[in-house]
Amino acid sequence: MSENRYQQGMGRPEIDIGARGAERKPVGERTTLVTGGAGFIGGNLVRALLDTGRKVVVLDVRDFIPEARFTIGDTAADVPFELASIGDQARVLDVFRVHRPDEVVHAGMILDPAYLATNRTTAFQVNVGGVINLVEAMIAFGVPRIVNFSSIGVLPRVMYEPIDANHPILLADAGPGTDFYGSTKVAAEAMLFAYNQALGLDFRTIRPSAVYGLGMNQFVGPIKAMVENAVRGEPAHFEFGGAHPRAYTHARDIAGLVVAMLDAPGDADRIFYGSTGGEMVTTTEVAQIVRELVPGADVEIGEELSEAEKPVVALRAELSIENARAQLGWEPQYASIRDGIAQYVEDYRAFVEATG
Template identity: 30%
Template sequence: MPYSLVTGGAGFIGAHVARSLLSSGKQVIVLDDLSGGFKENVPEKAIFIEGTILDHELLQKLFNEYEIEYVYHLAAYAAEGLSHFIKRFNYSNNLTGSVNLINESVKHKVKCFVFTSSIATYGALPPPMREDMTPEPEDPYGIAKLAVEMDLKVSHEMFGLDYVIFRPHNVYGEYQNLGDRYRNVVGIFMNQLMQGNPLTVFGDGSQTRAFTYVGDIAPIIANCVDHKECYGEVFNIGADKEYTVKELANAVIDAMGMKSELRFLDARNEVVHAHSDHSKIKKIFGEYSKTSLEEGLKGMVGWAKATGAKKSSKFENIEITEKLPPVWLED
């Protein structure tokens, strides 16, 4: 019996992709080490295996035991800003782990390897970012993502491994890890509100992003393998309308129905304006669903309130502390 393997399927986007695959009649295996995800996020009908893509012997056993037809690789530590300070951890998890997975996919003749890369590969290129631009990542997270993209290309050329690459951006929605203080700004804001704390904004909040509701992109990622014209291609995917971070903070306050203030922090080293062009993916999937920020936040609020506030845990293995934002060290 053929299976689709979803790495990171207990995490945020992976949990939604796993559900989309199951709803289309696929058999799903979820592999996740639960470092950033939660077992309750895994859909009941999926086979769940707790483990890490760093364990190449586990991957060998998994691919030998199951007939894995498609691989959806969403396992990553996606804290872009923090990646400057955890270089070894970043490259081990986001690059070496991915290579372990590519190796097994080549050896077991996987039909297609679907990889969620990131808009971070573009760095500070002028928006809207397009797939025909030469990537210039500005942080180790983006570098690792681009390296995996490049390895998939040469793996296809050498071994015939088909692949599809997506570059999503600023995705939010149900199953985000509300207790992660380093990534997923919408979840961070909601968690701060539920804790009665001010919303922390780096700089003056004028940075712009297009915030993408996860329910709009997960079905496309799941179903791309049925569109052979996607194979060997890179696609931006996400929302078209950009907002400032300050506008986002106020929108979250409105959606949560709570009062709060904004706490402005020193600016950090980050790309100021980032949003992408989606004309390429629309040529294949048409005008896919684009949930408005207001509607997307409304849907996430019910889940967040039911989940409740989470303690914001600190990353315990910071490798470089120079220039680390002080707020990331607060208890």
């Protein structure tokens, strides 16, 4: 009969990759594996990591989107790229065997809540099983640290604000507010804590909020259409959503926070919110800023919320970034939404000029 040494009170099993973190290579000698590195946030991550002197390897199910390639710049062609799914354990092990990363940034996931609700096995295999595949590969190859992307979608409803990492994510009468997406993120977070407690895995989790910037997708409201249509001289009119508040966060700030989390001291918190930490901004305010920054912009939005937005707004609240400030020495570069949108406008103009 086998015995579980951990349950028998004999401490952690012999595998303790956390102990190896004390001997981590200097930053300039590290190879960082970035899953989901070919997408919107991924492109900003790759650029920020390269700027620190790291070597970066990207694992994704698709090639770089044009905006990510533009963000990374000419060096994008030199970034080793593995076309693979984190849901495929054998491929993940192959990638680790070939590239021998020193740390991992896990931003690969399926984001679409509607898709996840109708493809539930895939939801588990990728958003939960993918994390397990990465962590098991880290154990096999002695990789000491991972930064895991989660989401504010883990929150069930606002219990207090500003919301910090101690805010409940499971209540007696409510779970994650974004159904299968938020639930898979909660499951992944819980499993990382299990690996930490049992095997010493050194992880940090980031919960980003309303990330915007060049290459963003449609899940953060109409800000993408407002900015990009305005730059192209096209109208952007929306019937609903003006009153919808969000804690907008520029993608460059998310990338900077991830770099800080990779270099976090061993006693730092495990969970950080990716936000600016200030008051929320409504979509009406975003529209006004775009009109001011892009003269002649034809941007309009109605104040009323759509039926789909009404339950989501109940999940919105100011987020605390005090632990990132105190423990990581991190400050958002674009604490002002106006500054962030101005940067987005500038980046999109440059992208259009460069790519047509």
